[in-house]
Amino acid sequence: MDPSAATLLHSPLPKELIDEKGGMIFDKHVLQQLEHIPKEYHWPSSDLVETSQEELNEPLIDIGVMMNGDEVSIAKAAELVRDACMKHGFFQVINHGVDQNLITEAYEGTKHIFNLPLSMKMVARNVRGELEGYSGAHVEKFSSKLPWKETFTWRYHHDDESESQVVEYFKSALGEEFQHIGLVFERYCKAMKELCLMIMELLAISLGVDRLHYRNYFLDGEQTMRLNSYPPCKENHLTLGNGPHTDPISLTLLHQDHVGGLEAFLDNKWLPVRPRPDAFVINLGDTFVALSNGRYKSCMHRTRINKENERFSMTCFVNSRVDKIVRPPETLFGEDEPRKYPDYVWSDLENFTQLHHRVDAANLESFFQWIRSSKSSN
Numbered sequence: 001m002d003p004s005a006a007t008l009l010h011s012p013l014p015k016e017l018i019d020e021k022g023g024m025i026f027d028k029h030v031l032q033q034l035e036h037i038p039k040e041y042h043w044p045s046s047d048l049v050e051t052s053q054e055e056l057n058e059p060l061i062d063i064g065v066m067m068n069g070d071e072v073s074i075a076k077a078a079e080l081v082r083d084a085c086m087k088h089g090f091f092q093v094i095n096h097g098v099d100q101n102l103i104t105e106a107y108e109g110t111k112h113i114f115n116l117p118l119s120m121k122m123v124a125r126n127v128r129g130e131l132e133g134y135s136g137a138h139v140e141k142f143s144s145k146l147p148w149k150e151t152f153t154w155r156y157h158h159d160d161e162s163e164s165q166v167v168e169y170f171k172s173a174l175g176e177e178f179q180h181i182g183l184v185f186e187r188y189c190k191a192m193k194e195l196c197l198m199i200m201e202l203l204a205i206s207l208g209v210d211r212l213h214y215r216n217y218f219l220d221g222e223q224t225m226r227l228n229s230y231p232p233c234k235e236n237h238l239t240l241g242n243g244p245h246t247d248p249i250s251l252t253l254l255h256q257d258h259v260g261g262l263e264a265f266l267d268n269k270w271l272p273v274r275p276r277p278d279a280f281v282i283n284l285g286d287t288f289v290a291l292s293n294g295r296y297k298s299c300m301h302r303t304r305i306n307k308e309n310e311r312f313s314m315t316c317f318v319n320s321r322v323d324k325i326v327r328p329p330e331t332l333f334g335e336d337e338p339r340k341y342p343d344y345v346w347s348d349l350e351n352f353t354q355l356h357h358r359v360d361a362a363n364l365e366s367f368f369q370w371i372r373s374s375k376s377s378n
């Protein structure tokens with residue numbers, strides 16, 4: 001490398017990117033003016049391995065059959081889901097019943113939030129150990145391998161009938177004038193709940209367990225809802241929006257815009273997950289792997305950044321109620337098939353990923369090891 005380039009790569013952060021306490025600030029306008037992105041945003045070359053030409057061949061599931069299909073169509077959909085979940089845990093669903101206008105309004109709300117002045121977003125910023133609120137590059141949590149993204153996160157409880165939990169959160173975090181956007185996301189979260197429960201039913205059928213088992217299990221669950229903005233980056237070959245990881249939660253329901261960037265790791269290749277405006281991308285998280293007694297997989301994935309276009313996506317992470325035991329249905333274990341993982345509760349895994357472990361491809365293994373070592377040190 002040209003030595004002057006090396007000096008620039010390692011030059012100190014400009015003062016606009018440092019706050020009064022010496023912490024880092026993700027200001028996309030300042031970052032985009034720099035000739036080289038700060039080294040804090042660099043990822044190791046092993047995580048930046050090139051994207052394959054081939055796309056992920058995930059099945060497209062007509063989830064509409066769960067609302068108005070016959071048993072034969074449901075069985076066919078369940079078989080496609082089963083094959084995908086045994087291989088990698090990714091599929092896309094169409095005919096999902098979520099109003100396309102609601103999705104459009106949700107993207108408008110998302111853009112509005114990320115276009116707010118940084119000072120306003122900072123008022124709603126989250127604090128270490130908490131997931132809710134605004135975050136730029138997760139600087140409150142990490143100091144290297146920073147993800148090139150901004151997020152806005154809140155929680156939605158499936159059993160809260162108040163119809164205004166999201167509106168109240170938006171008003172308290174961003175101000176009274178966010179009532180309307182809050183209402184849009186109130187409707188969006190409700191739609192995600194319906195969709196997630198339908199998928200839970202299909203997953204149960206695919207595993208041959210009581211059809212209502214997972215649906216009932218998640219009725220009092222919660223969503224960690226997250227809006228993502230991935231600003232363009234001239235040096236997109238050096239950084240990532242999300243590094244390689246599996247999701248620790250149970251199920252992820254993602255809507256991505258047309259830009260693309262999500263990739264799944266399969267057969268030693270990084271395969272793009274094609275954006276489809278009419279579909280939701282569904283991927284199993286580690287906790288569903290535990291709930292299926294290891295029959296199904298959670299797949300490692302990452303997010304690449306685009307050179308020219310800002311990318312937006314909306315993720316709904318589905319969790320079981322924080323204090324509910326994570327244990328597979330009894331028909332999935334027995335003498336021939338022992339339990340693959342011990343019991344745990346979601347709040348423990350969540351705290352572990354927030355405070356002790358940066359998510360990667362071995363979240364469950366690290367979590368159980370941590371539990372064992374903290375027990376033996378007491």
Ligand SMILES: C=C1C[C@]23C[C@H]1CC[C@H]2[C@]1(C)CCC[C@@](C)(C(=O)O)[C@H]1[C@@H]3C(=O)O
Binds near residue numbers: 147246
């Ligand atoms: C428990 C969680 C940790 C993360 C948010 C929820 C669900 C998924 C996790 C995450 C999104 C996976 C990618 C990496 C991560 C650090 C992120 O970049 O956002 C993860 C989340 C987090 O800790 O904020």
Ligand SMILES: O=C(O)CCC(=O)C(=O)O
Binds near residue numbers: 228242247262314315
């Ligand atoms: O935005 C995306 O495409 C995926 C984000 C993701 O993997 C995550 O937030 O866990």
Ligand SMILES: [Fe+2]
Binds near residue numbers: 242245246247301
């Ligand atoms: Fe993810």
